[in-house]
Amino acid sequence: MLRGLIVRLFLSGILSVFLSLAATTCFAEAQALFHPTDPSLNVIAGDLRKATSNIDIAMYSMDVSDDSPVVMALKSEPLTSRIHNGSLHVRVIFEGYGSDEDNTAHSEALEQLGVDVRWFSSGRKVHHKFAVIDGDQPSPTLITGSANWSLGSMKNYDEAIMVFRGEPGISQTFQKEFNLLWGLSSEYGVTRFPETITVGDAPMEPGVSVAFNTANFKITGSRLTAIEPKVWTLTHAIVVEIDAAQTSLKIASTRIVLRPIYNAILRAAARGVKIDILVNEDQYELPNVRLTSVLADCADEYDDSCSKNIDFPWFLESLSYPGRENVTVHVKFFSLNTRVTLAKQMHAKYVVTDDNRVASGSFNWSSSSEYDNIENVVKLVDSDYHNVITAFSDNHARIFSRGRDQYAPYIQKIETAITTGVKTDCAFAPMALTYKEIDYLLDSGQRAGHKPFKDACL
Helix, strand or coil: CHHHHHHHHHHHHHHHHHHHHHHHHHCCEEEEEEECCCCHHHHHHHHHHCCCCEEEEEECCECCCCCCHHHHHHHCCCHHHHHHCCCCEEEEEECCCCCHHHHHHHHHHHHHCCCEEEEECCCCEECCEEEEECCCCCCCEEEEECCCECHHHHHHCEEEEEEEECCHHHHHHHHHHHHHHHHHEEECCCCCCCCCCCCCCCCCCCCEEEEEHHHHEEEECCEEEECCCCCCHHHHHHHHHHHHCCCEEEEEECCEECHHHHHHHHHHHHCCCEEEEEEEHHHHCCCCCHHHCCCCCCCCCCCHHHCCCCCHHHHHHHCCCCCHHHEEEEEEEEECCHHHCCCCCECCEEEEECCCEEEEECCCEEHHHHHCEECEEEEEECCCCHHHHHHHHHHHHHHHCCCHHHHHHHHHHHHHHHHHCCCECCEEEEEEECHHHHHHHHCCCCCCCCCCHHHHEC
C-alpha cells in the first residue's frame, strides 16, 4: 500500500510538472507571415477570437471597415458580447497617418466597437504595429512586425509579421511597452479600461531579444525628451547584426538612410560577406548627393547631417570600395509614374544574418524613425527559431529576384508602344531592379524613336 501511494505521488508530481511545462513550453509556437503571399489579417483575426481577457494593440494605422478580418473578429459573437459586458478588454493606441478628420473617424469607428482608444500625446508618433493578447495570462500571444493592419497592406505591400504564441517572456516585454505608452496617451472618447495590465517577470525565451527606442528618451510628465548624448538604440541593434555577419546579409528595408548602417555594410563587404539589399522605389526618388559621386567625411557618423536625405543604396551600387563585388542592390520598382512609389511598397524592415539570425520590426532605417517615432526591433537566433528564420530567408530570395525575367520583355513592350503610338500602362507587376536598370527605364529609353518611355504611358 505504501509503495502504491509513493508511486501515485510520484506520477502525480510528474503530471503536475508536465502540465506546467505544457502551459509555457510545449504549446509555444512562433510563426512568420509575409504580405502579400500570406492571409496575415485572417491569421491575426483567428488569434483575436481566442482572447480570454485582454487585447492591447499599438498600431500606426488600421482599417476599420467591415471588410477587415480584424473588424469582423471584433464584431463576432461571443467577442462583441464580452467586449460590451466588460469581460474582455480591448484597448488601442492609434496613431493614424491620414488627416485629422480621417484619424478621428477611425478612432470613432473603433470606439463604436467597444474599444477603448487613446492617442499618443507625447511629442512622438507611435509607429508600432503590435498586439498583445492575454498578456496577463500564462499563455499569451504577441503579434508584431512591419505591417499596419490594412487590406491594402496585405494585398499590395511586402511586409513581415511574427506571431509568438505561448511565449510569456517576449509577450510580457511588449505588454510593458504598451503599458508605458498607454500611460502617456490621451483618451479619445469613452474611458472604458483605464487601468494597465499587471504582468510578471517571465524570463525572455532563449534565442530572442527585443529593443524599443523608448530607451532613447527620458520621460518628464507626459513628454519624451531625447537623452543626450543620443543613444541610437535601434540603429545600434541593426549595426550589431551587420557587424556580426561572417558569410551573408539579406536585407529588405523600405529605405537605408543611416550612415552608421551604411558604414557597417561597407565593413561587411570588405571582409567578404555576400550582401543582397532590397529597398523600395521611393528610396530611388530620395533627394540625394548622387551628382557629387562622393560622400563627405563625417567626424561623427551618428550626426544627423551625415545621414539626412542621402541615398546610401545608390552609393553602394555605384561607387568603388573594398568588397564592392560582394554587394548587390535591388529596388522594388513597379511604375514609370514615380508619383505612386508607395502603391506597392517594399515595407518590410529586416536583415537575415548568415541565414541563422534575423532582426525585424517596425523600425525604418532612418534617423527620423529612431527619434521622431516609437519603434521596435525583435532579434531571433536560429537554434531556437529555425522555422521563422528559414521563412525570412525564403521570403528574401523570392522578393530579391522578383520579376527580373520580365525586364527585357517590358522594354520591348514599351518600345513597341512608342513605335506604334498605342499607349500602354505605366504600372506593371513589381520587379527587383538595379539603379542602372531603373535609370534606363526612366531616363535613357532612347532606342525607339528617341522618345522617353514615359511618353508611351496611358
